[in-house]
Amino acid sequence: MAMNNQGRDSTPHSVSVTGDVVTFTGNKALQQEEALIFEMDNPGAVGVDLPEPVTVKTRLGGLSARAGVGLPQLAEPDVVRHYTRLSQKNFAIDTTMYPLGSCTMKHNPRLNEKMARLPGFGDIHPMQPVETVQGALELIDQLAYWLKTLTGMPAVAMSPGAGAHGELCGLMAIHAALDARGESHRRRVLVPESAHGTNPATAAFCGFTVDTIPAEENGRVSVEAVKAKLGDDVACIMLTNPNTCGLFEPQIREIADAVHAAGGYFYCDGANYNAIVGRVRPADLGVDAMHINLHKTFSTPHGGGGPGSGPVVLSDALAPFAPLPFVVHGKDGFTLVEHAKDAGEATPFGRLKGFHGQMGMFVRALSYMLSHGADGLRQVASDAVLNANYVLASLKDVMSASFEGPCMHEALFDDRFLKGTGVTPLDFAKAMIDEGYHPMTMYFPLVVHGALLIEPTETESKRTLDQFIGTMRHLAEKAIAGDLAHFQAAPRLTPRKRLDETQAARKPVLRWVKPVPQAVVAQAAE
């Protein structure tokens, strides 16, 4: 039998086809169209092999067993491919620069993932006897030590589940401290207008009223503006530092002193702690409480929206009110204080979470801290600030920087450079997507018009920053040159073009519903 040895073409054809590529499947090579898992139902298939249960007389207390749930059935290969394909429709730090201001999208080291998956951390139950989880309690204690040492604060509450939950923890501690002082009439909370939305929402969630402090022309909060709002009904100020404009509040100590002198507390939103970690201790700024987003500064993954972790460092004035449970080191090792009666002198304000906190995130954060050490963490802040200033300096001639002078870890621009072009910050952001970048934060903070907030983080290389800067300059020049259509049509290369958010909100479709079979529809019509 003769061998077919005719070979194959090894050079591409020089045929050019213009216009959008249309395929039979709707797929675009690596970009696969993917149905909902419910539409892939393959009755009779199963993705797990479970043994038959032993035969017993059921004891459901008089309840009858459920008839069915309505879940689709698929074998493992189909499930794995489905979610793998979905993953390919996401931008992520692993694949592109993700300069979302205020979100600190830094590299998530995989060592942290490996450590969190050690069975000694991942496979232990929160209600096991404490003598069987000494290593876990020791890890929480070590992480607490790092957080206290870095911030200079005497205490830390570990259980909050995310930043906003940490804010809640801090404000509840303040609430409790005021009640203990017999000053329950202090129910007004001062919040600068540049604050994250969680700040006023949290204050309201605690039953406080929110009083907004206007921002100064230079993006800062002035001590005079704060003093004008102080009074004996003020519970606290909630101040972000560095603030949401990416600026360090130069009068922060004066503001803290003024608030303290008026009998209030200073809650610091620590969302931007990455800019100062290892270089400035919040304790030296007069802070009474500050949450730390472990998923920002300490590199635990954002996971598409969580889980996070938001430990709250507390001053001596607030420490006694920290919530249950907490770890203490006694003569027989570590113990877990779960009830107020075991809290000694302390008077915990209550409990915030089902169990002890986000242990999986604690392991990752400590892994990151040990990796960086005191020297590395200081360098983190330095490089984060350097990177942001490099972006600011390299773009301020083509984009409009909102404020004079250097920034901290994020560079704030506004939409003045787009004036007269018809291009909105949203259009500009969508054009960045086609160039392979996740957009920066837009329209926040609210104190500048059409905000564009860029936070590169310390884990981007100079080469990446130079490419990014080149892209941003190109887009800015393109917008100014009048190529409006380019921006309004963007993004064009994503699995979906711009989505109709108005329709989504007007007629909410929040779940899949099994379609009624055609035969039934026809019957109903008769």
Add this chain to the structure above:
Amino acid sequence: MRYLPLTDADRSSMLATIGVDSVDALFRDVPDHAKLPGKIAGLPDHKGELEVERHLSRLAAKNVTASSVPFFVGAGAYKHHVPASVDQILLRGEFLTSYTPYQPEVTQGTLQYLFEFQTQVALLTGMDVANASMYDGATGTAEAVLMAARVNKRNKVILSGGLHPHYREVVETTCGIMGMDIRAQAPDWKNAEDLSALLDAETACVVVQTPSLFGHLRDFTALCDAAHAKGVMVIVVVTEVVSLGLLPSPGSMGADIVVCEGQSIGNGLNFGGPYVGLFATRDKYVRQMPGRLCGQTVDADGKRGFVLTLSTREQHIRREKATSNICTNSGLCALAFTIHLSLLGEQGLVQLARINHANAVTLADKLSAVKGVSVVNDGFFNEFTVKLPKKAAKVVSKLAAKDILAGVPVSRLYPDVEGLDDLLLVAATEINSVEDMDALVRGLEEVL
């Protein structure tokens, strides 16, 4: 340092571009007294991977893992087998290292699984709609109570004595500060409470749990009817979500809001977190829901796609008028839940639930045969209460010394209530072999 790409040469050239001599100049707004001259004292310097691994592995080795011993601990967190593919997919960087899907064109992956998650939660709970997750079951319960108060503008809350005490405490802490009148009932270990009698025109909601903390099962249909007649909302809490493969859905009983701890599906024990709160309700209440919602829409070409929607309820738009302050939730844990539940499918979930129940019945029968031990429950799913002839905390401690993790002493949850010292919560899931159960029986016989 391995996570920092800038070299000293990069730094110098970048400083030159910026036009400053040193990074210190960029920190000019920091007050002098707060500027640290060097690294913070009292902390070690950076370490390589190997050293970090050794440090953390030493801590991990001090803990007794659930898989290494006969293990019957439940009370709100359950040891189940999670298929290997779940974690492999979670580790895909496109999921792991992505942010909240505020830019829908580049996050359709996250948005679609959230839409699938919401649908699965709605199906499991028997409700119309579900949100994109809460921190955990306990915080979800507190949010449900606040939501009920927003809906009917009432202030009183009745908490069943079958509700997990940690959930009760989170409700008391979170809703108490808002001035709500919280009426927590005594621990209902005998499954005897009658909540209908407590409902009145001031009551915003009643919160019940199934299976209860003590493992009891109940049909809440009559309670729901009684509550609705008085304008009271019923919140049903499920801490063991696998039970919904076998038990009637809370929605079918008339629940207005259902909150579950979703850890059991897809998520490991993790010493208590991160977990994932499931939150479902009726269509008519959707605009009062807390948390993120993913909705279906179309793109500019008319193709189906997904976006976060109804965000006018949320803090980043509504600020102090938001329905909740929640921002980051439990996205990746929700993905784990969704993948595991997709692998289980209809048949797998039902079978998993049947195995759990069968193992619990087997264990209950074995424990009942131990002298002085009795099972309190008439009905249960995979966890029940046993009455011991000695203090449960001591028994658990002695068994732990024999490398058997027997369960949760009720006194650990209710240290101030008398008469509960001899009660032990015991859970059995698909992980428990007959050998494990016999080891527990033998261990009990030795220490009692």
